[in-house]
Amino acid sequence: MPSRDAMLLVGGAAPAIGLPQPWQMGLQPAASPVMENITALNGYLTILCIGVVAAVLGLLLFIVWRFRARRNPNPATWSHNTRLEIAWTLIPVAILLAIAVPSFRLLYFENRVPEADLTLKVSGHQWYWSYEYPDLGIHFDAFLVPDSELKPGQPRLLTTDNPVVLPVGRTVRVLLSADDVIHSWSIPSLGLKTDSVPGRLNETWVRIIRPGLYYGNCAQLCGINHGFMPIMVQAMPPEAFANWVAEAHKKLAMN
Numbered sequence: 001m002p003s004r005d006a007m008l009l010v011g012g013a014a015p016a017i018g019l020p021q022p023w024q025m026g027l028q029p030a031a032s033p034v035m036e037n038i039t040a041l042n043g044y045l046t047i048l049c050i051g052v053v054a055a056v057l058g059l060l061l062f063i064v065w066r067f068r069a070r071r072n073p074n075p076a077t078w079s080h081n082t083r084l085e086i087a088w089t090l091i092p093v094a095i096l097l098a099i100a101v102p103s104f105r106l107l108y109f110e111n112r113v114p115e116a117d118l119t120l121k122v123s124g125h126q127w128y129w130s131y132e133y134p135d136l137g138i139h140f141d142a143f144l145v146p147d148s149e150l151k152p153g154q155p156r157l158l159t160t161d162n163p164v165v166l167p168v169g170r171t172v173r174v175l176l177s178a179d180d181v182i183h184s185w186s187i188p189s190l191g192l193k194t195d196s197v198p199g200r201l202n203e204t205w206v207r208i209i210r211p212g213l214y215y216g217n218c219a220q221l222c223g224i225n226h227g228f229m230p231i232m233v234q235a236m237p238p239e240a241f242a243n244w245v246a247e248a249h250k251k252l253a254m255n
């Protein structure tokens with residue numbers, strides 16, 4: 001794997017936001033509207049699940065106690081109760097609807113790309129990513145930075161030589177493809193995970209809320225170095241992004 005200079009990395013201490021933490025139990029902090037919605041749905045479903053578990057467990061314990069042999073020496077022999085059957089059909093249907101309605105709303109929200117300010121094209125390769133900003137004439141590859149070349153503070157197996165730089169608060173249309181096998185462009189804190197498939201163009205979108213560094217990985221087993229093609233997104237205010245674009249044009253022209 002060729003290792004090169006961090007040609008397009010912008011200096012300064014951008015806080016790493018989208019990074020897994022030791023002993024982390026929940027999701028990474030949300031940094032896009034999609035991820036905020038995913039986080040909210042996750043919390044809602046967790047509460048719903050706890051409610052179902054508590055109700056079933058409570059009912060079970062009540063029945064064990066109420067119908068124990070000592071208290072209930074002659075068991076009932078009936079085998080049918082219409083009201084009970086209606087109840088245990090309708091209640092689960094209501095619970096499933098309470099899950100399905102917000103789930104489908106969120107799917108629709110993720111899938112419908114709003115009017116975009118910028119397009120980013122992502123291509124998966126064995127085993128690196130390449131990025132293109134078709135409107136801006138910028139194109140570069142992003143390789144893993146090996147352990148021996150990491151600078152202090154750079155996370156292992158997540159740092160790339162060139163970050164994907166994106167403006168904060170702007171809607172970015174992301175187009176994905178691949179030229180060998182199926183990869184998947186996944187960044188947990190941005191709520192992104194879309195397959196990049198050879199011969200096919202997939203589409204998703206992101207609007208990053210806060211400046212910072214966001215990390216992800218290829219999420220589709222794609223060969224021996226699948227675990228070594230990370231994704232690093234650096235989000236910055238639109239003015240800083242404009243400067244980056246100008247710098248990138250200069251640096252790419254020199255290459």
Ligand SMILES: [Cu+2]
Nearest residue numbers: 183184218222
């Ligand atoms: Cu891959």
